[in-house]
Amino acid sequence: MLDVQNDPASVPVDIDRVGIKHVHFPLMVLDRAQGRQHTVAQVEMGVDLPACFKGTHMSRFVEALQDWSGILDYPSLKHLLNDVQARLDAQRAWISFSFPFFLERAAPASGSKARMDYHCRVAGEFQGSRLLFSLEVEVPVMTVCPCSLAICDQAAHSQRAVVRVQTRNKGLIWLEDLIELAQESASSPVYALLKREDEKLVIDNAFKRPCFVEDVVRNVSHELEKLTQLLWYRVEVESQESIHNHSAYACIERSLTGMKA
């Protein structure tokens, strides 16, 4: 059978990334408390393609994924990237897994436990023999508005905000560390389960620590600067304002090595 893909490109331009998107795959991810947890990921995979080839061989991405262990840790992600690089005869290979990640949280007064989910992403890229990782966590928090607390009769509006942290780093970092750091940056963490005594404690504490999105983004940035493994990071905070129909937003992005995002 003809292999049209191996023809030279009629427009001879190198392609940065070619591959597949919106693949779903069951996964086991590392979990500091329990060792491993089951989840389901949305997967993207890609390679570079030089001008001398018309097309890549898309089915080989799926074959590499099917033959993989499905356990996401440093050696297995490296192994999968190596395998993709070899099967596709590529210089650069790139894989991204986006998934819900669960952590058990205890309510602050009652100690009642429940699972919270955080949307996370782990990506790896082989550039020749250099291996880079990208992480992303989305962490819901509560913000109590400092302005309204200052001007109102002991009242203030509060709302859910989302902290998104993206990093590039040489090795893998625990997702739990990024989640923890984001969770502590605002007026309060949010919870899956709160009994009445917990609700009282959470709100009384949150009103003692009012935060603008500007405060939250700075708090996270301040903590991220302490992590020596990072090459680059971006923090975004989006607050679903309870008195408005739009969001308040703040972003800090830093390269720690002059490296480009």
Add this chain to the structure above:
Amino acid sequence: MLDVQNDPASVPVDIDRVGIKHVHFPLMVLDRAQGRQHTVAQVEMGVDLPACFKGTHMSRFVEALQDWSGILDYPSLKHLLNDVQARLDAQRAWISFSFPFFLERAAPASGSKARMDYHCRVAGEFQGSRLLFSLEVEVPVMTVCPCSLAICDQAAHSQRAVVRVQTRNKGLIWLEDLIELAQESASSPVYALLKREDEKLVIDNAFKRPCFVEDVVRNVSHELEKLTQLLWYRVEVESQESIHNHSAYACIERSLTGMKA
């Protein structure tokens, strides 16, 4: 050229609705304050198809829409439905327009004005010669939690909630009436623009009127029962809890004539 669509169906089953989805179309809608306003709608159109035909003629929906005035009011929607019924030789014709609808709101203390958008839907259906309308509005509001206000030291969590009202009625109702009614049902309306003096007033007032989703859904239901044109309604309230990672939800659905949704 062959007209495959006019063949009889190989599996002789009547189809309830066949048509097109995800069509975008610029629109003028009625606006009580300004007469008309420009917006952009997502459009769905459909007809019934009896077992004696293999397929409908999809391009005729687009032709009917292109030949239409693009001004959405009672007579023009009726005209469009008639046109679709005739072009497609159908017993039933159905059209739905979903669009952002803008209302100018004044801030309660400063009087500063700004446009707020509400997601709305207007649909019409011809069943033989009987014409029915469906409306939908999504109205963001603020809820202050009555439970936390009762147990905390003069604090309470608040959040944005969305009230969705769906109705079926014989004639068209002003979208403004449904929006107004939903907006007054919670702890406070939300605004596009608030200066500091407005923010103080909004929050002080909201804390005087704490509401669960249960309170909001009942308030809206209570007001809807007064509208004599309604045949059926559903009210849903979803509150984006600021202390949780999930929503609180309440729903009331009533048929006012024994009519099926």
Add this chain to the structure above:
Amino acid sequence: MLDVQNDPASVPVDIDRVGIKHVHFPLMVLDRAQGRQHTVAQVEMGVDLPACFKGTHMSRFVEALQDWSGILDYPSLKHLLNDVQARLDAQRAWISFSFPFFLERAAPASGSKARMDYHCRVAGEFQGSRLLFSLEVEVPVMTVCPCSLAICDQAAHSQRAVVRVQTRNKGLIWLEDLIELAQESASSPVYALLKREDEKLVIDNAFKRPCFVEDVVRNVSHELEKLTQLLWYRVEVESQESIHNHSAYACIERSLTGMKA
């Protein structure tokens, strides 16, 4: 501490459903080939609330879920519904799980195996002591256009379409049966992994079985009528037309016992 929720409602209206939405939860679901599979569900839970109570106790939904086995089968779903009914002192209890469901598929010529995911939903409702189930599967298929095949020089446009089947039934049905039935209703199933010899076979076969959305929706309806457990069903087919910027759509809905959706 005050229990504001137990106060009577100031607007004395019965609420049809009150509960929580957008909860994520790791789950084990039944799988005919492998016994069980891990997945992650989005969960909704609710109960009725009579006019004599101001509010429900939302934290009890989360407690019921946390105390549950997390294994979704007939007895465990019934047990969970019973538990919710008891904790919330409700007449009606309702729970819905939406999740990606994976099936291994063999490519038709090479036999290469890969996992395909299908979006599914399983919901249960206790109405007093009567237990009802709702199922939903979304199954991607391929449609080759019969009209273009008839008028073009041996060419035709094809595209991905999605078949959505919703059912209400007395007992649980295998999701695999609904998926299989939808998959066989169109020009071809779609696959996660096809080698070149598979691609040739799939396309040659699909061009021998051209289908409008009208054909697909009728084929599925015809098969569903054979399932004796069903009380009601709705089939929708949406085809992402490759020559248009909109979708073609068809829907058949049937009550098999005069039952209301």
Add this chain to the structure above:
Amino acid sequence: MLDVQNDPASVPVDIDRVGIKHVHFPLMVLDRAQGRQHTVAQVEMGVDLPACFKGTHMSRFVEALQDWSGILDYPSLKHLLNDVQARLDAQRAWISFSFPFFLERAAPASGSKARMDYHCRVAGEFQGSRLLFSLEVEVPVMTVCPCSLAICDQAAHSQRAVVRVQTRNKGLIWLEDLIELAQESASSPVYALLKREDEKLVIDNAFKRPCFVEDVVRNVSHELEKLTQLLWYRVEVESQESIHNHSAYACIERSLTGMKA
């Protein structure tokens, strides 16, 4: 009243961008054929914030937008950016408008006309006194697979693909030019309205010009290189494969002045 925002930040870090998101606003945009057209935009606005201020004044963004003409062209966007810079006392100001943009298209054989919508984005940024623009267009096209056409008995799978072009440039470029360029890069444009004779012509032509995503991304890149106003561009093509449950994807990104994205 207290102006908490003017306090110094407790964590003294400069913020790259702070502002508002998810604002909806009715807009008039330039249209080469008709002069102007009405649409509705989703708006984001932001400024930088130095470490010496705790918070920005979010309501001033909304005031600037309300006081603006609502007509999006070069001088008015520049004026709005200047106004935001002044009101917020900022070094950098940034505004982005995302909206559906309509173009009338004639079917290739019948000449039947209908409106097609394209999702577009226009953003401007003042960096001190330097003004930069970013554009984005999403253009649906049709791809006929070259591999299947080579191996099948005169059949091939086709599907809708989306070409997304993002540019950074010194002046504004006509959106129509980017849309045109993307539309010509694949097997065929897609249409809102095709009669039977059009359908035949479109498909016969598309089968004469089979394209992988790799071909499309290269064709667009090749044309973009001719535009002298560009400082940077990214082209992405995502094909909703009709034989698979996932997308094929290709991306080319180029800086034309060593400029960072």
